Amino acid sequence: MKKNKPTIHEIARLLNIDSSTVSRALNNSNLVTQKTKDKVLKKAKEIGYQRNLLASNLRKSKSNTIGVIVPRISRHFFSSTIAGIEEASYAQGYNVIICQSMEKLEREIKIVNNLISNRVDGILVSVSMETTEDTHLKQFDLSNIPLVFFDRALSEMPNSKVLIDSIKASYDVTQHLIDQGCRKIVHIGGPATLDIYKDRFKGYKQALQENNLPFEENRVYTSALNEQEGRKIIKTLIDLGIEFDGIFSANDLAAIGAIKYLKSVGIKVPQDVAVAGFSNEPISEAIEPSLTTVDQSGYEIGRIACNLLLDRISRTDNESAIAKSVTLSPTLIIRESSKRKK
Amino acid sequence: MKKNKPTIHEIARLLNIDSSTVSRALNNSNLVTQKTKDKVLKKAKEIGYQRNLLASNLRKSKSNTIGVIVPRISRHFFSSTIAGIEEASYAQGYNVIICQSMEKLEREIKIVNNLISNRVDGILVSVSMETTEDTHLKQFDLSNIPLVFFDRALSEMPNSKVLIDSIKASYDVTQHLIDQGCRKIVHIGGPATLDIYKDRFKGYKQALQENNLPFEENRVYTSALNEQEGRKIIKTLIDLGIEFDGIFSANDLAAIGAIKYLKSVGIKVPQDVAVAGFSNEPISEAIEPSLTTVDQSGYEIGRIACNLLLDRISRTDNESAIAKSVTLSPTLIIRESSKRKK
DNA sequence: ATTTAAGCTACAATCGATTGTAAAAACAAA
DNA sequence: TTTGTTTTTACAATCGATTGTAGCTTAAAT
Known part of the structure; x- marks a missing residue:
């Protein structure tokens, strides 16, 4: 049979x-x-x-496979990075195992163990929002498996990372809102456990200061950055009677939630409140008004991170063992949601 | 060291x-x-x-892994199915290798060889738009690796499949457009090599006939179903002076392209032309006007297909070897782009 | 024809875990 | 104490491919 x-x-x-x-x-x-x-x-x-690659890999103690851990593949930014990663690894004959942490630390830990048991040759990680500890990721080091972070890194780990300049991007976004006449800008941020969200906050604050605008604690909120949270935060602000004329959200989904809520209560975007997001999800172009945002060129990030990793895997000299940090500069995309001047 | x-x-x-x-x-x-x-x-x-799972799997000649081939993970429908697949396989301790064919047959063939070499225990496939031949997929049969199709199946292969009732869904969409007063409905279809697109066309035609509306060849176009194609087709129609008051597109992206073009030339949606898409991508809710579409419950499809596969893998009796076809009924989601009546 | 070198191929160990079975240990019964 | 039974452990083969090395072929050189 x-x-x-x-x-x-x-x-x-x-x-x-x-x-x-x-x-x-x-x-x-x-x-x-x-x-x-x-x-x-x-x-x-x-x-x-x-x-039979199982046998071959066992003998060679090399799986010719790299593992990728992302929060969720349904985010356009991450599926773009994966496309870039696949392109780079494909070119060098490597396989890719894609895993989703679904933003859960528990799940991330299980994935780590599994990838190690599968003896991946290297690993690319963008950590979950819950990830504050690095004990599970340290296992890769212990197992001599090179690890490269992309987008969401843990600053206390010395590994190579490919990031975008979040501070500058946020600074630019905020400056743009100010240029459009905003004086009371709300910031919807992500969990401060992640550097990218800390940085987005920093850039925002910095722009306010350099323009001599007051920084108000009650205009800053952190959340899980989904649409619902965006709605809720703006509703709360309005209910509390806190004034604002601009919103800078750390991602697009929350910004969209905010816009939808504003529209539902008759507040005009961008005339009454100008809004900007972050990530350039396809949906940001489609909504009405289209959303000003920051493009992170996910494809490039993925490609570069993967090449960094593959280089580290194939070369054994000390040179390549040195951690490298690559920072890409993102581009501000100005759309209707923030355009007040002609 | x-x-x-x-x-x-x-x-x-x-x-x-x-x-x-x-x-x-x-x-x-x-x-x-x-x-x-x-x-x-x-x-x-x-x-x-x-x-060391390499060693363990080699000895047991079982990899505890299933392969998944999708056209691209950036499509919301597919990332939903993957979420469903992961949920189901996770529950039974299976790993998932996700591969993207990027709609290319050549790539699909490489993936097939690779998955076989990696000795996956089973495989879930939604074929690319270019896939008309089944030679590469037959290899799984030859290697005794169970295969289950989901969404996009090859009808000539006898494997189990999990599909949605495309004919009925398209019939319902078309009927809905007719109910809204449309009499000259354009159909933007996908490559007729895939059953799902043939079926979407069938449902459309059937609804026209049952309503005694004439079927006109020059109102039907097939394409790669992206935004650009949607734009182009509608532009061509208008340039050729072909009249129409409704559009039923086989996916959302092409529908969105159509809407954007119509808006750009001052044609009102839905007043002048009512539009409906297919798949319920998140973007379909966001655009203005929001798009009438069909929800395919990708998560469910993925979950069911995966359970079917896992059942087939674990059980060895004849019962489970029989191919099963599961057909889910999709739900019509009526939004602004087609609502003409109060 | 003989030596020498170079080119090929065969032998055997190895990667790490699993598993059928033989052997040993533990325990109970007589 | 001896025999019989049941548990528990050790031995050894196996999964399929890779690789260092010994040995055999062949061809070139003297």
């Missing part, structure tokens, strides 16, 4: 040669005559041989 | 017992005393042992 898959031994037996020769032939070793190689290749094709 | 990871032999050596006992202890076999198990578990934790 269950026909066993052919092995190199099967080929060797049929050809009356040794399996080691078959192995070398299939790997195009120069220890084997072209004639033998041809014979082996022909027979292999004939009986439908397909290399 | 490179410390080798501890193995069961290491544990065995330290405890002065045999590695087979260690293995059984770690697998909680009842051939080992509780006392020994405790000893082993303690030592394993102490030296940071982590099972």
